[in-house]
Every structure is written in C-alpha cells, then in structure tokens.
Amino acid sequence: MRNEKLKFLILDALFAVIIAILAQVAIPIGPIPFTGQTFAVGLAATILGARHATISVLVYIILGAIGIPVFQGMTAGLGIIVGITGGYIIGFLANTYLTGLILDKTRYTTKMAIIANIVGAMFTLLFGMFWLKISAGMSLSQSFYTGFVPFFIPGIIKAVLAGVLGIMIRNRLIKSHLIRVKSE
Numbered sequence: 675m676r677n678e679k680l681k682f683l684i685l686d687a688l689f690a691v692i693i694a695i696l697a698q699v700a701i702p703i704g705p706i707p708f709t710g711q712t713f714a715v716g717l718a719a720t721i722l723g724a725r726h727a728t729i730s731v732l733v734y735i736i737l738g739a740i741g742i743p744v745f746q747g748m749t750a751g752l753g754i755i756v757g758i759t760g761g762y763i764i765g766f767l768a769n770t771y772l773t774g775l776i777l778d779k780t781r782y783t784t785k786m787a788i789i790a791n792i793v794g795a796m797f798t799l800l801f802g803m804f805w806l807k808i809s810a811g812m813s814l815s816q817s818f819y820t821g822f823v824p825f826f827i828p829g830i831i832k833a834v835l836a837g838v839l840g841i842m843i844r845n846r847l848i849k850s851h852l853i854r855v856k857s858e
Contacts (some may be wrong), residue, residue, distance in 0.1 A: 678854055682726050685853070689718040689730035690737065693766075694744035705758055706821055709746050711833040712798060715766045716773060716791040717790070720782075720840025721847065724774030731766045738763070761805020761821075765798035772797055782844060782855075786836035795829040 696710030719727040734744060735755070743750040745763070755763055773794030780786045799822050807817035847853045 675756045681853060682722070685722060686726050686733065687724055688809070689722060689727065690712070690733035690744075692728065693718065694737070697744060697746045698748065700746050703824060704820065705810070706762070706802070706825070707746060708825070709826055711746065711766070712762075712769075712829065713836050715769050716747060716794060716833055716836030717840045717843070719770040719773035720772065720777065720787045720791065721844045723778050724771050727770040727774045728767060731770045735763060735767070748798045749791060756809065758806055758809050759802070760809065762798055762802035764805070765801025768801060769794035769798040782841060784838055784841045787841045788834050789837075791833035791837040791840075792830060795833040799825055799829055 681718045693711050693714040694801060696714040699710035701708040715727075721727075722730065738744045738750045739752055739755055741750045745754045746759070754760060773790045776793060776849075777786060782788075803817045803821040806812060806821040807814055810817070812820065844853075847852035848855060
C-alpha cells in the first residue's frame with residue numbers, strides 16, 4: 675500500500691513537471707497563446723484519474739504562484755494567475771477533476787476518455803473566457819471571440835489526442851505494474 679502511494683506521488687509530481695514543460699510549447703496568436711499545457715492536463719486526467727491529476731495541476735499552479743517559472747513563456751507569480759490567462763490556469767483544476775471523475779465513474783476506454791477530455795477542455799475554455807471578460811474588462815461577446823472561439827477546434831484536437839494517448843499510456847502503466855487500479 676505504501677509503495678502504491680509513493681508511485682502515485684511520483685506520478686503526481688511528474689505530471690506537474692510535464693504540464694510545466696508543455697506550457698513552454700506555445701504559439702502566440704494574440705493576448706492568449708495556444709499552448710501544450712492543455713494537452714498535458716488532459717493526459718494527466720486520463721492517466722491518473724480525478725484525484726491524482728487534480729493534485730498534479732494544483733502542484734503546478736502552486737509552483738507558478740510561488741515564483742517558479744512554470745507558466746507559458748517561463749513566467750511565474752500571482753500576477754499571471756490574476757492576469758488575463760489566469761482563468762485558463764484555474765480552469766485546469768476543473769478540467770482535470772471533471773475529466774478524471776467522468777472516467778472514474780464510467781470506464782477508462784478510449785471513447786470515454788475522448789468524451790471526458792472534450793468536456794474538461796470546454797470547462798477550461800469557459801473558465802478562461804469568463805476570467806478574460808473580468809480581467810480585461812471585455813464584453814461577453816468580445817471574450818467569447820477572443821478567449822473561446824480560436825481555441826475550440828484546437829481544444830477538441832488536443833482532447834482527442836489526450837484521450838487516445840492517455841488510455842494507451844495508462845494501460846501500459848497498469849500492465850507493467852507501475853500503477854494499480856481497483857477495478858475497471
């Protein structure tokens with residue numbers, strides 16, 4: 675039992691690092707860039723489930739909040755979290771918890787992982803859009819067209835990839851006894 679807890683703590687920390695690394699994969703398209711961290715968040719949720727993926731994202735956010743440059747563009751600090759992209763970062767918590775919860779309550783299949791990741795990705799976009807409205811003083815329409823529309827199709831693509839790859843990796847981790855699951 676203790677060994678399992680240690681394995682999951684290591685995986686939690688590993689995914690916080692993976693999210694930080696993929697945050698650096700960015701394409702600037704305006705005030706909000708396309709990044710790889712949303713893919714990493716979906717991957718964490720698919721592989722680890724609700725509890726451990728949420729811990730990973732929380733560790734990532736805390737690291738950034740205390741000044742370790744883990745956010746996009748090697749940035750850090752509370753200013754990023756309360757800035758125009760902060761809603762997306764906080765939305766990662768809802769994304770991972772919801773994606774993982776859907777999978778925990780149903781089955782860890784590729785189809786369910788894709789569905790769960792799409793639902794989770796939409797929550798990230800909604801959190802980001804509403805925070806953008808508040809933090810940038812935009813109208814709802816402006817924040818929708820700036821913070822949701824450009825990310826909808828890429829979000830779907832990243833969600834599908836996270837679902838497919840996440841299930842493949844999860845199954846391999848289970849098969850190699852690196853993680854143990856109760857029953858699926």
